[in-house]
Amino acid sequence: MVDGAPDRNNLPTQTHAVDLVAGVRFRPLRANEKVGLADIATEVWKLTAPPTSAVLSAKASGQLVYDGTTSPEWNDDDSSNRFQIVGGVQPFTDMSDQVVKVTVLCQRQT
Numbered sequence: 001m002v003d004g005a006p007d008r009n010n011l012p013t014q015t016h017a018v019d020l021v022a023g024v025r026f027r028p029l030r031a032n033e034k035v036g037l038a039d040i041a042t043e044v045w046k047l048t049a050p051p052t053s054a055v056l057s058a059k060a061s062g063q064l065v066y067d068g069t070t071s072p073e074w075n076d077d078d079s080s081n082r083f084q085i086v087g088g089v090q091p092f093t094d095m096s097d098q099v100v101k102v103t104v105l106c107q108r109q110t
Contacts, residue, residue, distance in 0.1 A: 043109075045105070060087070065081055
């Protein structure tokens with residue numbers, strides 16, 4: 001989110017809000033590795049979650065924090081538990097048109 005207090009260049013700083021969501025399933029879909037001047041590994045992951053307001057309001061430019069615990073934390077110095085949302089939010093409905101689950105595709109590059 002870009003809505004923090006202005007920095008020394010009078011540009012808004014990024015702030016991060018972490019909303020905890022229980023009952024999620026987070027699994028890898030595929031991985032690619034590009035070897036060249038720099039070795040870059042790209043992992044694509046899929047999140048399946050209940051339809052909470054935090055998940056439904058996630059934007060394609062957002063990030064997920066996941067580390068396998070019940071209380072993941074945002075750490076500016078360590079990006080190993082951060083995943084960039086790349087596919088947007090896809091809600092799934094049942095026969096009565098109620099949203100029953102949400103999937104989100106995301107990736108991490110190392």
